[in-house]
Amino acid sequence: MTLTEDDKKTVEKYALQNAVKYGQAPQIAAVMGRVMGECPHLRNKAKEVTPFIQEILGEVTKGSPEQWQARLEQIAPELIEELCTRKEPEKGLKPxxxxxxxxxxxxxxxxxxxxxxxxxxxxxxxxxxxxxxxxxxxxxxxxxxxxxxxxxxxxxxxxxxxxxxxxxxxxxxxxxxxxxxxxxxxxxxxxxxxxxxxxxxxxxxxxxxxxxxxxxxxxxxxxxxxxxxxxxxxxxxxxxxxxxxxxxxxxxxxxxxxxxxxxxxxxxxxxxxxxxxxxxxxxxxxxxxxxxxxxxxxxxxxxxxxxxxxxxxxxxxxxxxxxxxxxxxxxxxxxVKMHEFGKFSTSGLRRAIEEGEYNGWDDPRLPTVRAIRRRGIQPEAVRKFMLDMGVGETDISISLDTLYAENRKLVEPKANRYFFVWDPVELEITGAEPCTANPPLHPTEDRGCREIDVGTKVLVCREDAGKFAAGSKVRLKDLYNVEITSMEPFQARYIDDTIGSAKKEKMKIIHWAPVNGVPVRVLSPDGEFTGIGEKQIAAELDKVVQFERFGFCRIDSAGSEIVAYYTHK
The missing domain is CATH 3.40.50.620 (HUPs)
Incomplete structure (x- = not known):
C-alpha cells in the first residue's frame, strides 16, 4: 500500500515538529505514535507503512533546523504554537x-x-x-x-x-x-x-x-x-x-x-x-x-x-x-490522550468486539488493562507511568513509549533471551559439522547457557536473507561464520567460528533458529507474526522473555505451538 497525500502531510508535520522540538533528526517512534493517533486507519498496517514513513523522515532529516521551522510554520503553524504553550506536567502527586x-x-x-x-x-x-x-x-x-x-x-x-x-x-x-x-x-x-x-x-x-x-x-x-x-x-x-x-x-x-x-x-x-x-x-x-x-x-x-x-x-x-x-x-x-489509541470509548470497544473486529477484551491491540497484562506489562510500570502524570488541569498528550521505557527497566534484567525467526527461510550450510550452540540465557546476568542442536541447516528471517548476495559473509549469532554461496537455493559454506574474524571483517550478525525448533505465533498490536523458535521457550510459560532482534514477549501458552503476546521493543 501507499500513503495518501493527507497521510503524507500528517507524517511530515509531526516529523517536523519532533525535529524542531529537539533540534535533531526526527525519531520514528515518537512520530509513529502521533501519526497513529491521528490516522487510526493506519494502525493495523503499521508494518506496511513504516518504510514510507521512514522515507519521509529521511527527507525531513536532510533539512536544517531553520528549514524545519519554516516548513512547519507553512504547513502546520498550530504545532508551532503547541510547542510554545505546552507545559510539561509536574511529576508526582501534590498534597x-x-x-x-x-x-x-x-x-x-x-x-x-x-x-x-x-x-x-x-x-x-x-x-x-x-x-x-x-x-x-x-x-x-x-x-x-x-x-x-x-x-x-x-x-x-x-x-x-x-x-x-x-x-x-x-x-x-x-x-x-x-x-x-x-x-x-x-x-x-x-x-x-x-x-x-x-x-x-x-x-x-x-x-x-x-x-x-x-x-x-x-x-x-x-x-x-x-x-x-x-x-x-x-x-x-x-x-x-x-x-x-x-x-x-x-x-x-x-x-x-x-x-x-x-x-x-x-x-x-x-x-x-x-x-x-x-x-x-x-x-x-x-x-x-x-x-x-x-x-x-x-x-x-x-x-x-x-x-x-x-x-x-x-x-x-x-x-x-x-x-x-x-x-x-x-x-x-x-x-489524557495516548497517541497510539486516539479517542476510544468502552461502549465503542464493546461493539467492535461483538462484531468480531477484536478477539476479546484482552486483544493486544486494545487499550484495556487485561490486554496490557497479557502482553507482560508490569503493574509497577503502570503505577509509575500514571503517578508521574501528576494531578493538574493541563491536558496531557503522551506516548506509550514512556510506559514501555518504565516496563523495560523491570523486565530487562529478568527476561531470558531466545532466538525466534519469523517468516523463516531455510539456509543450507556446507562444511560445518553438526554441533551444539550455547548462547547465554542473559547477556549480563550469570544464568548459564541454552543448548541448541544444529545440523547442516538453520532458519533465518526472510528479511535478513534478502539483504545478502552470493559472496556475502555473515555471522550466525553465537554459532559461527558463513559465506553465502547461492541465493536460489539459499546456501552458504562454513568459514570459521571465531568472533574476532567477524568483527575484523565487519560481518553482519543475524539471529537464527534450528530447523527442528517449535512453531511460534506472536500476537502484537501491529498484527500476527509466525515462525520458529527454540524448544526451551516452552519452559517460560507466563514469563516475559526477549526474542533477540524482535522484542520482549510474554509466553501465553506452550504446547505443539508457542503463543506469545508482544510486550514492546
Missing amino acids: LEKAECGKVVMRFAPNPNGPPTLGSTRGIVVNSEYVKKYNGKLILRFDDTDTQTKRPMLEAYDWYREDCNWLGARPDEIIIASDRIPIYYEHARKLIEGGHAYVCFCESEAFKALKDAKEACPHRNTPAKENLEHWDKMLSGAYPEKSAVLRIKTDIRHKDPALRDFGAFRILRMPHPRPEVGDRYIVWPLLDFEGAIEDHVLGTTHIIRGKDLMDSEKRQTYIYKYLGWDYPITTHWGR
Whole structure:
C-alpha cells in the first residue's frame, strides 16, 4: 500500500515538529505514535507503512533546523504554537487539600460496562496512592444504574476487582449502586417533601425547549403533596417508560442550560443484568444523583474528577445544599490522550468486539488493562507511568513509549533471551559439522547457557536473507561464520567460528533458529507474526522473555505451538 497525500502531510508535520522540538533528526517512534493517533486507519498496517514513513523522515532529516521551522510554520503553524504553550506536567502527586492522616476517604467509581482501560487506570492508581499516603480508605463503587445506554456487563465487576488488585490498589470496601436503590429513593422523597424536586411529565424535546428559553416546566410548581403521589405512582409502575422524570429544582434562569432543573430519576423497564436485581426496580437514578448521595453516605472526603465533569459537581451542589451537607473537596484534572489509541470509548470497544473486529477484551491491540497484562506489562510500570502524570488541569498528550521505557527497566534484567525467526527461510550450510550452540540465557546476568542442536541447516528471517548476495559473509549469532554461496537455493559454506574474524571483517550478525525448533505465533498490536523458535521457550510459560532482534514477549501458552503476546521493543 501507499500513503495518501493527507497521510503524507500528517507524517511530515509531526516529523517536523519532533525535529524542531529537539533540534535533531526526527525519531520514528515518537512520530509513529502521533501519526497513529491521528490516522487510526493506519494502525493495523503499521508494518506496511513504516518504510514510507521512514522515507519521509529521511527527507525531513536532510533539512536544517531553520528549514524545519519554516516548513512547519507553512504547513502546520498550530504545532508551532503547541510547542510554545505546552507545559510539561509536574511529576508526582501534590498534597491533598485539608487532608488529615487517617481520615481521608476516596473512591473510584466506574460504570462496569466493560473492563478497566488505560484511561480509567489513572483514577484507580492515583486514588489508591493518595489513600496509602494518608492512611485512608479506598472505596470501589460500581455506578451501575444505567440499564440501557451503558448497560453493565456481569463479567466486568470481577474484572475491576482483579485489575485493581493487580495494580496494587486493593479497595477497602466495594459498593454496588444497584444494591442500594432504596437509599436513593429515601433521599429523593426528602427532596420532594422539601419542595426541591418535582415530577415532570413533559416530553424531552418540549422540556428542552422550555429550558433553553429559561422558562419553567408547567409541573414545576406542583405542591409537594401532589408530587409525592406522582412519585409513588412512578415507583408502583403506574406510568409508562420515560413518561415521567423526577427533576431537581435549580435556577431555571441560570446562564448555563446544563444546570437548569436537571433530571434525577427516570423510568426504565429494562431489567438489570445482575440476577439479584433483575426487574425489581423500574425507576432508576441518574448518575449525578446517585453519585451525590453515595459520596455523602460513604463519607467521601476528597474527589478527583475530570475537568469535563465540572457541571456534574455544580448540579450535585444543589442536592448538598438542600440536604444541609458539605460537599467533598474536589480536584480536577485534564484529559489524557495516548497517541497510539486516539479517542476510544468502552461502549465503542464493546461493539467492535461483538462484531468480531477484536478477539476479546484482552486483544493486544486494545487499550484495556487485561490486554496490557497479557502482553507482560508490569503493574509497577503502570503505577509509575500514571503517578508521574501528576494531578493538574493541563491536558496531557503522551506516548506509550514512556510506559514501555518504565516496563523495560523491570523486565530487562529478568527476561531470558531466545532466538525466534519469523517468516523463516531455510539456509543450507556446507562444511560445518553438526554441533551444539550455547548462547547465554542473559547477556549480563550469570544464568548459564541454552543448548541448541544444529545440523547442516538453520532458519533465518526472510528479511535478513534478502539483504545478502552470493559472496556475502555473515555471522550466525553465537554459532559461527558463513559465506553465502547461492541465493536460489539459499546456501552458504562454513568459514570459521571465531568472533574476532567477524568483527575484523565487519560481518553482519543475524539471529537464527534450528530447523527442528517449535512453531511460534506472536500476537502484537501491529498484527500476527509466525515462525520458529527454540524448544526451551516452552519452559517460560507466563514469563516475559526477549526474542533477540524482535522484542520482549510474554509466553501465553506452550504446547505443539508457542503463543506469545508482544510486550514492546
